[in-house]
Amino acid sequence: MTEITYREAVVRALADEMAADPNVVFFGEDVAEAGGVFKVTPGLLERFGPVRVRDTPISEQAIIGTALGAAITGLRPVAELMFADFIPVAMDQIVNQVAKYRYMSGGQFIVPLTIRAAQGGGNGFGTQHSQCAESWLMNFPGLKVVSPSTPADMYGLLRGAIREDNPVIVLEHKGLYNLKGELPDDAGPLPLGQAKVVRAGRDVTIVTSQLMLHRSLEAADALAKDGIECEVIDVRCFAPLDSATILASLAKTNRIVTVEEAPHSAGWGGDIASLAATEGAYWLAAPVKRVNMGGALVAYSPPLEDEVLPNVSRIAREVKAVMAG
């Protein structure tokens, strides 16, 4: 066991995959010489050289298109898009090209490509640098979407993503880069598509991810003092979604709450609610509750930003309401 940060987990996963496979290349804006704007990728250029680790122009479409072309011709590229808020700039390449390339060619290619981007609010970055991207990306069969919440998952899921023969978008939460956690000595790539029960409980299931996971765990601690035992599920992979783990928990607790760092409309919590309503209705003892940003945006001003993102007390309050219902 060693203790590492979420930030260190990223560079360690990249370095270990680059060492294991000479076909892995890595590029993005300011990732090589500067080591990334969040100082997530230092040392890779020095270790693996300028052929495999490259700074790009500020050209999001070209970055993703290049990664796609490289992936279908024999490399395993990892492309960084810096802030997840820049994903829409490359949306054509991601949606029309990357996600559909295998399908529309009739399966002629594998697309072993990983896109990394930093997402999430809570740090005063303002409206255009604080969004979470999962819900935008779940409507495109062909993509896999991964959101690690701990250093160990960051390490294992990023390695798993790089080994995937399908395109994977790995979303890193900016608010977690300094989070510390244990990494087992024998840690390796983790399979995608599996949610994780992070805290077991009998009364209510909370389905959540990343920053909201950590807040939900705090809320669960507080609720336990009031005798409410929450089962907390870390989604980890939004596409494909691990319905089985969520339904199994609902079957046990009969109540379900989603805690989402996203606007309500067409947010991923709607998929969980739909899952509960269609496949889990028999178990539901109370209506599904979604805790999210409603119809609001992330503002710069601290009190506004603090209020729009679900916080520990709001999560606890909503869970109590579901228990009362």
Add this chain to the structure above:
Amino acid sequence: MTTLALEARQAALHRMLESRMAEEKIQELFLANLIRGTTHLSPGQEACAMGTAAALRPGDTVTCTYRGHHHAIALGVPLRRLMAEMMGKASGSCGGKGGSMHITDASVGLLGANAIVGGQIPIALGAALTAQVKGTGAVAVTFFGEGATNIGAFHEALNMASVWKLPVLFMCENNLYGEYSVWNKTTPVQDIAVRAASYAMPGVIVDGQDAEAVYGAASEAVARARAGDGPTLIELKTYRFRGHSRTDMAPYRPAGELDEWLKRDPIEILKARMIADGQLDEVEFEELSRAAETAVMDAVEWARSEPFPTLEEMTKDIYYESAGA
């Protein structure tokens, strides 16, 4: 001026004839509703594809546009599989999942035709990156129209290819129209080739009706690319003898313009040169034309009798699933 060897001339003439006949037939099939949706035909532009293909070798790759049947035929996609793809048949080059706008055949280096204007351009950079990282000496060609040079992906791709000295040929088929708009109403420069200057790469203007002129320019650019000297932008001055797509009769063209361009039919230009050089006579040309027609008719009949994909195909190849999974 560069000329092709006799065999290469014969091959170019043969494939231009096949391409022309195939497009005539595709239009008929479209009007008969055996091809659905849309088609974008290439008569008039055949030399752009044949001249470029003659400069390539196995391992080189091509991305192109929805107006890409002539590229597919130039690269050697079998006519039967091309026609089957047009009709959405299981034995089409993409198993019927691509259609007229997405002809793809990795076995001949055709990495795909794209229906998003400009979408294919950055993808070529990735194929070139693979060649550069692995040192294969391969070049990546990308075809696009003059209209596509007003889209961001074009500029991002030229810039990044130049900075990274990628082995790319940017082949612009300037056929004077983007859909129904004449190019100089939407484009402020007289020649597309001048745009190369912004990206510090050579910009070359070539007669796109002359397969051997195209071959000469492409060969020089290929040599530069293989030598590690980076990309070239080649503007092929050409014309589409038909409308933009479907049943467009091109009423927006000034009277007489088509007639002037028909005098510069790429098939007639190569034919005349071969006759002048004593390599061909009218009887042999008639035989070649008939052979092309027979091959196209055979492909159409074969494709018509082929089955559609089974419905299981609908959800296949969205993701790659390893044999073990």
